[in-house]
Amino acid sequence: MEDFRSLRNFNRDEDDLKITEIIKSHLTITHKWAKFLAIVASIGMGLLLVFGLIIVIVGMTTSTFGGVFSSAALGFLYLAIAALYMAPIIFLNNFSNNLKNALEYTNKEQLQAAFQNLKSLFKFLGIMTIVIIAIYILAIFAFVLVGVMSGGFSYF
Numbered sequence: 001m002e003d004f005r006s007l008r009n010f011n012r013d014e015d016d017l018k019i020t021e022i023i024k025s026h027l028t029i030t031h032k033w034a035k036f037l038a039i040v041a042s043i044g045m046g047l048l049l050v051f052g053l054i055i056v057i058v059g060m061t062t063s064t065f066g067g068v069f070s071s072a073a074l075g076f077l078y079l080a081i082a083a084l085y086m087a088p089i090i091f092l093n094n095f096s097n098n099l100k101n102a103l104e105y106t107n108k109e110q111l112q113a114a115f116q117n118l119k120s121l122f123k124f125l126g127i128m129t130i131v132i133i134a135i136y137i138l139a140i141f142a143f144v145l146v147g148v149m150s151g152g153f154s155y156f
Contacts (some may be wrong), residue, residue: 015020027103034096045085052078091121
């Protein structure tokens with residue numbers, strides 16, 4: 001019962017959680033790595049955009065219809081992937097900036113904003129992981145169904 005009361009008091013009192021010098025050191029390193037990863041991801045997203053646009057333009061100027069469709073579709077796929085990269089990059093960059101400001105100025109609101117962005121990053125990545133797993137499951141089901149329908153699995 002004593003542990004429950006102390007936990008209850010901890011949740012009510014915001015000043016119980018202290019950022020020690022060791023924690024501050026770890027968070028400083030974390031914000032630097034987050035900034036680095038955000039910059040590298042931004043460069044990757046920019047390259048995807050450039051290559052996607054080039055592929056779309058080259059695909060549109062190709063004379064055969066089949067080539068136009070496949071090249072342009074690939075270019076649009078690159079552009080769609082680049083668009084999906086944008087949200088996590090923004091969340092990661094905002095996390096890094098807010099964490100740096102929170103540590104520099106000892107600002108609780110900035111620290112809260114930093115972890116809000118980190119939560120949003122993980123939430124986005126989690127949802128995308130679920131979507132990709134669902135697509136894999138549907139693709140496997142479709143491939144098996146096509147195989148069965150074409151007579152590829154004669155023992156069924």
